[in-house]
Amino acid sequence: MSRAGLRTFLYGLPGVDRVGADQRAAELGTRSIKTSAKAWAIDMAISMVDLTTLEGADTPGKVAAMCAKAIHPDPSIPEVPRVAAVCVYSDLVGVAAETVRGSGVKVASVATAFPSGRAPLDAKLDDTRAAVAAGADEIDMVIDRGAFLAGDFGKVYDEIVAVKEAAGDAHLKVILETGELSTYDNVRRASWLAMVAGADFIKTSTGKIQPAATLPVTMVMLEAVRDFRAATGRQIGVKPAGGIRTSKDAIKYLVLVNEIAGEDWLSPDWFRLGASSVLNDLLMQRTKLATGRYSGPDYFTLD
Amino acid sequence: MPAFEYAPAPESTAIVDVAPSYGLFIDGAWAEPAEGGTLKTVNPGTEEVLSEVSVAGPADVDRAVAAARRAQRTVWGPMPGRERAKYLYRIARILQERSRELAVLESLDNGKPIRESRDVDLPLVAAHFFYYAGWADKLPYAGFGPDPRPLGVAGQVIPWNFPLLMLAWKIAPALACGNTVVLKPAETTPLTALFFADVCVQAELPPGVVNILTGAGETGRLVVAHEDVDKVAFTGSTEVGKEIARTVAGTRKRLTLELGGKAANIVYDDAALDQAVEGVVNGIFFNQGHVCCAGSRLLVQESVAEEFLDRLKRRMGTLRVGDPLDKNTDVGAVNSAAQLGRIQELAAAGEAEGAHRWSPPCELPDRGFWFPPTIFTEVAQSHRIAREEIFGPVLSVLTFRTPDEAVTKANNTPYGLSAGVWTEKASRMLWTAQRLRAGVIWSNTFNKFDPASPFGGFKESGFGREGGRHGLEAYLDVAH
Numbered sequence: 001m002s003r004a005g006l007r008t009f010l011y012g013l014p015g016v017d018r019v020g021a022d023q024r025a026a027e028l029g030t031r032s033i034k035t036s037a038k039a040w041a042i043d044m045a046i047s048m049v050d051l052t053t054l055e056g057a058d059t060p061g062k063v064a065a066m067c068a069k070a071i072h073p074d075p076s077i078p079e080v081p082r083v084a085a086v087c088v089y090s091d092l093v094g095v096a097a098e099t100v101r102g103s104g105v106k107v108a109s110v111a112t113a114f115p116s117g118r119a120p121l122d123a124k125l126d127d128t129r130a131a132v133a134a135g136a137d138e139i140d141m142v143i144d145r146g147a148f149l150a151g152d153f154g155k156v157y158d159e160i161v162a163v164k165e166a167a168g169d170a171h172l173k174v175i176l177e178t179g180e181l182s183t184y185d186n187v188r189r190a191s192w193l194a195m196v197a198g199a200d201f202i203k204t205s206t207g208k209i210q211p212a213a214t215l216p217v218t219m220v221m222l223e224a225v226r227d228f229r230a231a232t233g234r235q236i237g238v239k240p241a242g243g244i245r246t247s248k249d250a251i252k253y254l255v256l257v258n259e260i261a262g263e264d265w266l267s268p269d270w271f272r273l274g275a276s277s278v279l280n281d282l283l284m285q286r287t288k289l290a291t292g293r294y295s296g297p298d299y300f301t302l303d
Numbered sequence: 304m305p306a307f308e309y310a311p312a313p314e315s316t317a318i319v320d321v322a323p324s325y326g327l328f329i330d331g332a333w334a335e336p337a338e339g340g341t342l343k344t345v346n347p348g349t350e351e352v353l354s355e356v357s358v359a360g361p362a363d364v365d366r367a368v369a370a371a372r373r374a375q376r377t378v379w380g381p382m383p384g385r386e387r388a389k390y391l392y393r394i395a396r397i398l399q400e401r402s403r404e405l406a407v408l409e410s411l412d413n414g415k416p417i418r419e420s421r422d423v424d425l426p427l428v429a430a431h432f433f434y435y436a437g438w439a440d441k442l443p444y445a446g447f448g449p450d451p452r453p454l455g456v457a458g459q460v461i462p463w464n465f466p467l468l469m470l471a472w473k474i475a476p477a478l479a480c481g482n483t484v485v486l487k488p489a490e491t492t493p494l495t496a497l498f499f500a501d502v503c504v505q506a507e508l509p510p511g512v513v514n515i516l517t518g519a520g521e522t523g524r525l526v527v528a529h530e531d532v533d534k535v536a537f538t539g540s541t542e543v544g545k546e547i548a549r550t551v552a553g554t555r556k557r558l559t560l561e562l563g564g565k566a567a568n569i570v571y572d573d574a575a576l577d578q579a580v581e582g583v584v585n586g587i588f589f590n591q592g593h594v595c596c597a598g599s600r601l602l603v604q605e606s607v608a609e610e611f612l613d614r615l616k617r618r619m620g621t622l623r624v625g626d627p628l629d630k631n632t633d634v635g636a637v638n639s640a641a642q643l644g645r646i647q648e649l650a651a652a653g654e655a656e657g658a659h660r661w662s663p664p665c666e667l668p669d670r671g672f673w674f675p676p677t678i679f680t681e682v683a684q685s686h687r688i689a690r691e692e693i694f695g696p697v698l699s700v701l702t703f704r705t706p707d708e709a710v711t712k713a714n715n716t717p718y719g720l721s722a723g724v725w726t727e728k729a730s731r732m733l734w735t736a737q738r739l740r741a742g743v744i745w746s747n748t749f750n751k752f753d754p755a756s757p758f759g760g761f762k763e764s765g766f767g768r769e770g771g772r773h774g775l776e777a778y779l780d781v782a783h
Contacts, residue, residue, distance in 0.1 A: 014573075014574070014575055014576040014577070015573075015574075015575040015727040016575055016577065016578065017575035017578040017727075017747050019578075019747070019748065020575065020577075020578030020581055020582065020747065020748065021577070021578060023581075024577075024578070024581050030418060030422065030630070031309065031630075031631055032309075032312035032630035032631055033309060033310075033312075034310050034311075034312045035310045036308075036310045037307070037308060037309050037310040038310070040307065040308075041307065044307075223577055254307065255307075258307045259621050263306045263307060266306070266307055
């Protein structure tokens with residue numbers, strides 16, 4: 001597609017009315033998920049978590065501990081499913097890959113000068129290649145929001161294509177950083193831009209910018225993947241990240257997936273929750289549902 | 304893993320204590336009807352009898368109107384506005400405090416989903432009383448002269464689709480302006496009005512200011528025709544509205560009518576399609592389509608009609624039809640067997656006239672009154688389903704080619720209560736809105752209500768406005 005064609009296409013997408021979208025997302029947030037449905041949703045949510053640590057202070061020890069938790073979220077209850085993946089910076093992929101080997105937990109690496117994306121393309125591609133070489137199964141790249149907001153969609157597109165190539169067989173998640181795109185129209189355009197450029201997943205946020213994931217933004221992205229599959233036959237995953245702290249939040253996202261994109265997306269292959277603190281709340285609610293009692297926070301491991 | 308099945312999440316009915324039978328609320332106290340006679344009110348979701356209510360006859364109407372007259376003359380009329388306001392604020396607060404109880408009761412008696420009675424009806428009911436409480440001491444500044452006077456006794460007859468909300472629309476402005484009322488709730492949904500009587504007692508409202516008379520059409524006729532009633536307000540069918548207009552013609556009584564509708568929801572090709580789909584769904588399936596301002600005609604631009612209908616059908620497939628008290632229900636029960644019969648008759652007429660009928664697969668409960676969300680495509684302006692008010696979850700889909708055609712078709716109806724316009728282009732929005740002959744025009748939204756906003760119809764949808772500053776006029780002695 002030519003640059004002009006790309007622009008025309010993105011501006012030809014139907015608009016998103018913010019008031020209506022917010023209202024719809026809020027309405028779905030009132031769904032009452034109880035008893036058996038809640039138990040199902042909690043286990044599904046646990047299996048969708050991308051357990052994440054993305055700090056300057058990350059160490060091999062911290063990453064290894066988090067990986068252990070990813071494999072056995074609640075060591076006292078073996079039926080608790082493992083999480084989908086661990087998500088770390090590219091220089092710690094080796095440690096993570098070593099620790100989770102054979103467990104089925106995937107290793108995701110942020111790359112491309114995460115979180116700002118402000119670096120020369122070569123540096124971004126090297127970052128990506130290094131992560132894959134160290135054993136990353138998934139690459140979480142950031143788009144160039146500056147180029148997007150300047151209207152240079154071609155640059156954003158080319159970069160995604162180049163990173164996709166550098167990532168090889170690794171799954172490519174494209175972070176839109178919706179908090180910086182500001183409008184829902186931009187979220188829809190960026191979603192389509194990433195999908196046509198070859199993304200396997202579209203992801204809301206880095207977690208470093210507020211607002212991070214919100215229900216209406218995730219809804220707009222779920223509409224995009226639904227419409228993209230209807231148009232092309234190719235199914236793309238969605239990952240809200242940042243700001244998801246409670247089981248209630250997580251379940252609201254699952255309701256959204258169920259009613260907007262449909263049940264085909266209700267699987268860790270097609271939907272992920274980028275978060276860390278939510279996992280313990282899910283475990284706590286799981287125990288409450290099973291035993292009828294709340295346990296204190298000290299009964300759940302902090303890693 | 305299996306699909307995400309939402310487990311039943313029923314709202315408990317333990318909070319509502321429905322008595323086996325109710326009398327009439329006259330002059331601040333419960334009274335047995337002079338001649339007797341009762342009506343059973345049923346839960347439309349199960350057909351179980353909820354309670355028996357009294358049928359008010361001529362003697363009861365006489366007593367209620369006399370009580371209202373006395374209260375208006377001696378207490379409520381002379382009372383300073385700021386004092387009346389205190390009572391209205393108190394009623395509003397009690398309604399908020401009892402909102403869960405009243406929401407459950409409304410869903411039991413009416414069949415509407417608890418999500419709507421909880422999130423729409425009850426908040427609006429309280430908001431309406433709060434809003435008009437604020438006007439009670441500011442009437443000289445409402446634009447109707449320096450010292451506008453109340454009319455006296457208002458006879459009010461309300462429908463079954465929003466029982467408590469329509470009560471609020473009627474009673475709040477009447478009381479704020481210094482009138483007293485005799486109100487007759489609908490035959491099939493009397494219970495929240497009777498509970499409202501209890502709210503009045505709780506608020507220590509002076510006796511006679513609010514009188515609630517239950518009964519059927521005949522009781523309504525008696526209230527409307529009573530010679531000591533100064534003002535008649537009616538919301539309901541156009542057929543009954545015309546009868547009331549004939550009754551009141553030639554008398555001194557003031558009249559406002561809020562009647563039927565056949566609103567058009569116009570979707571242009573540049574609309575925000577996902578939100579337009581939501582708006583259309585909300586427009587026709589909200590409250591099972593038992594909404595006078597329902598968007599029962601979809602006018603969609605032909606260039607996006609196919610895509611829009613695909614999206615609409617997919618969305619309709621996610622509507623959850625069933626137990627009104629389940630917190631996840633989107634579409635509840637049809638209010639009565641009679642209404643179900645009317646919907647079925649018109650749907651059959653649609654098929655017979657050649658329109659194409661479609662409903663998503665959905666399992667309806669065995670007992671109760673149910674109709675699946677339904678759309679008719681290939682509908683022509685001449686079909687009955689494009690002209691008559693169905694008052695059920697049935698949408699007629701028509702297409703148009705140009706803005707002119709959209710406006711012409713939208714206005715080509717005896718009604719004119721509401722309309723919706725969906726476009727991302729502001730100039731087209733304004734162009735369209737200026738040409739639509741309807742009392743309320745929603746822009747990129749639908750079924751939005753606010754006590755500060757006037758509501759009312761053109762043509763056979765009635766006259767007079769309810770809500771907002773305009774709503775005061777119907778209850779003040781305003782010289783024209």
